[in-house]
Amino acid sequence: MSRAGRYSPRLLRVWRRNLVVYRRIWKVNFLVPLLEPLFYLLAFGIGFSRLVGDVMYAGQELTYVAFIAPALLATAIMFNAFYETTFASFVRMYYQKTFDAMLSTPLSLEEVITAEILWGATKSVLAAGLMLLVIALFGLVRLPEGLWVLPLAFLGGMAFGAVGMYFTGITPTIDMFNLPIFLFVTPLFLFSGTFFPVAGLPVWAQIVAWASPLYHLVELSRWAVMGRMESSALVSLGYLLLFSGVFFGLAVRAMRRRLIK
Amino acid sequence: MTDHTRSMTPIIEARNLHKRFGTFTAVDDLSFRVEKGEFFGVLGPNGAGKTTAIRMIYGFSPLTSGSMRVFGLNIEQGWREIRSRLGVCQQENTLDPDLTVEQNLLLFAGYFSLPKVIAGQRSRELLEYFALEHKKQAKVEHLSGGMAxxxxxxxxxxxDPELVILDEPTTGLDPQSRHQVWDKLKELRSRGLTMLLTTHYMEEAAWLCDRLIIVDHGKILVEGTPRALIREHAGDSVVEVETPSEALREFTRSRNLQHDDLGNRLIIYNTLGPDLEHQLRGAFCDQTCTFRQGSLEDVFLRLTGRGLRE
Known part of the structure; x- marks a missing residue:
């Protein structure tokens, strides 16, 4: 069977299935992205910022809250897509046998996997949209340019959704996701210019940060929200596109190996 | 394709199927045909290669070698059309637990790109047919085993498939539910639907299948109608004798009767008609003889042996 023939718009049916399930408990699903930024902004705004004061970023003094608000968007984009294509997809694949059922219909494995990643990206967009609303109410978003966060959330969601799906393809049991979470997601969360600027760090740490897909998403998010970034938007966009493409390919390959026997 | 040529093409044509997983051969040169309107059975002990062979039919398990044609289409190229024209009832429950009963049907119809109106109509008909109408808003996890x-x-x-694959459709059901499923399957068969069944219940296979194969170690042992297989391998009747005497053993040997000697039990497969039965009854039976009809279970056990597989 030719590779191109394995992709068709039919994959949107799988995407829609996830949307139907999401809508059943949309109030719960909406709660987290609405409350999470509130908690962070309150904690950092009231508590932490008194300790750290203002932050120098891209040649400008910023309040600490203004500095981390766009980073919160980026980390939420990462977490939403990554958790969707790891834990949630794993449950559908392994425990619920949802993929087995789908693969007895005219859907191809590639379509199911692509739709799952697309859905992860969709959840990122929904979460980022809700968070953007909250952050905008704090007066921390320039509008309308800040709306660029939405397409960025899609791109970031594809990147982290694809890498999550790759881990789902190679992870034997659901408990083992602790490993990529601890070794991949947590370091990214902490060391991607999220809570402190990368510019002040030693060169080796800057290089490590530069390799992080989250760093590029944080940068692009700062650019959208505040109109300021310390690196190049084109390079960051290119990096995220490349990252998405590579891990999309790896994810499909890993899932094919895992499911088609 | 005209109706005439379609009727000439078998629904499934499997030729020299092989499937190897590393050094293990799951399917070893399997060939079979399923004709339109047939109820075809694939029997075999656990690990005989049944499920692998079935998965090959809908392209879930690529062939190591051989050819699989369904509706006259090659599975490698025609997988999407093949899958759009068949239905699969898997062994495990693969219902979507995040959805209601009705949503399970409607969204599944979407995977086949059925138009919404037709999907709604089909799902109403099917819920009624399978007596699930009152449960259409229920979550799948609240269904009993039989309902699921x-x-x-x-x-x-x-x-609206032309072929339905049933992988152990009644495993784990209580007798009431099982009979209900059987009735529905019989009815669907009488409407001309082609069906392929695997099962561990020989009674089920004997009752439902027009023709069947018994598979072991990835190979076909026998093929035929249940009735012919029983006649050939189990005889017209079967006599089971508890704690058989040496005299009976001697008699069995001298008359060259088909039998299985299990030590404390001797099973004689009577292919010689009522005379032998009378003879046995007169000479060797006090209270320990059971006379019964030969069954598919006899055939199965004789061909695949009585040793445990797992």
Whole structure:
């Protein structure tokens, strides 16, 4: 069977299935992205910022809250897509046998996997949209340019959704996701210019940060929200596109190996 | 394709199927045909290669070698059309627990790209047919085993398939539910639907299948109608003798009777008619003889042996 023939718009049916399930408990699903930024902004705004004061970023003094608000968007984009294509997809694949059922219909494995990643990206967009609303109410978003966060959330969601799906393809049991979470997601969360600027760090740490897909998403998010970034938007966009493409390919390959026997 | 040529093409034509997983051969040169309108059985002990062979039919398990044609289409190129024209009722419950009963059918119809109106109509008909109408808003996890199985069957029929694959459709059901499923399958068969069944219940296979194969170690041992297989391998009747005497053993040997000697039990497969039965009854039976009809279970055990597989 030719590779191109394995992709068709039919994959949107799988995407829609996830949307139907999401809508059943949309109030719960909406709660987290609405409350999470509130908690962070309150904690950092009231508590932490008194300790750290203002932050120098891209040649400008910023309040600490203004500095981390766009980073919160980026980390939420990462977490939403990554958790969707790891834990949630794993449950559908392994425990619920949802993929087995789908693969007895005219859907191809590639379509199911692509739709799952697309859905992860969709959840990122929904979460980022809700968070953007909250952050905008704090007066921390320039509008309308800040709306660029939405397409960025899609791109970031594809990147982290694809890498999550790759881990789902190679992870034997659901408990083992602790490993990529601890070794991949947590370091990214902490060391991607999220809570402190990368510019002040030693060169080796800057290089490590530069390799992080989250760093590029944080940068692009700062650019959208505040109109300021310390690196190049084109390079960051290119990096995220490349990252998405590579891990999309790896994810499909890993899932094919895992499911088609 | 005209109706005439379609009727000439078998629904499934499997030729020299092989499937190897590393050094293990799961399917070893399997060939069979299923004709239109047939109820075809694939029997075999656990690990005989049944499920692998079935998965090959819908392209879930690529062939190591051989050819698989369904509706006259090659599975390698025609997988999407093949899958759009068949229904699969898998062994495990693969219903979507995040959805209601009705949503399970409607969204599944979507995977086949059925138009919404037709999907709604089909799902109403099927819910009624399988007596699930009152449960259509229920979550799947709240269904009993029998209801879940009926929903699996309903879902396998949502695209109005020409072929339905039933992988152990009644495993784990109580007798009432099992008989209900059998009745529905019989009825579907009488409407001309082609069906392929695997099962561990020989009674089920004997009752439902027009023709069947018994598979072991990835190979076909026998093929035929249940009745012919029983006659050939189990005889017209079977005599089971508890704690058989040496005299009976001697008699069995001297008359060259088909039998299985299990030590404390001797099973004689009577292919010689009522005379032998009378003889046995007169000479060797006090209270320990059981006379019964030969069954598919006898055939199965004789061909695949009595040793445990797992």
């Amino acid at each position: 199985r009926r929903l699996m069957l309903a879902r396998a029929l949502i695209n």
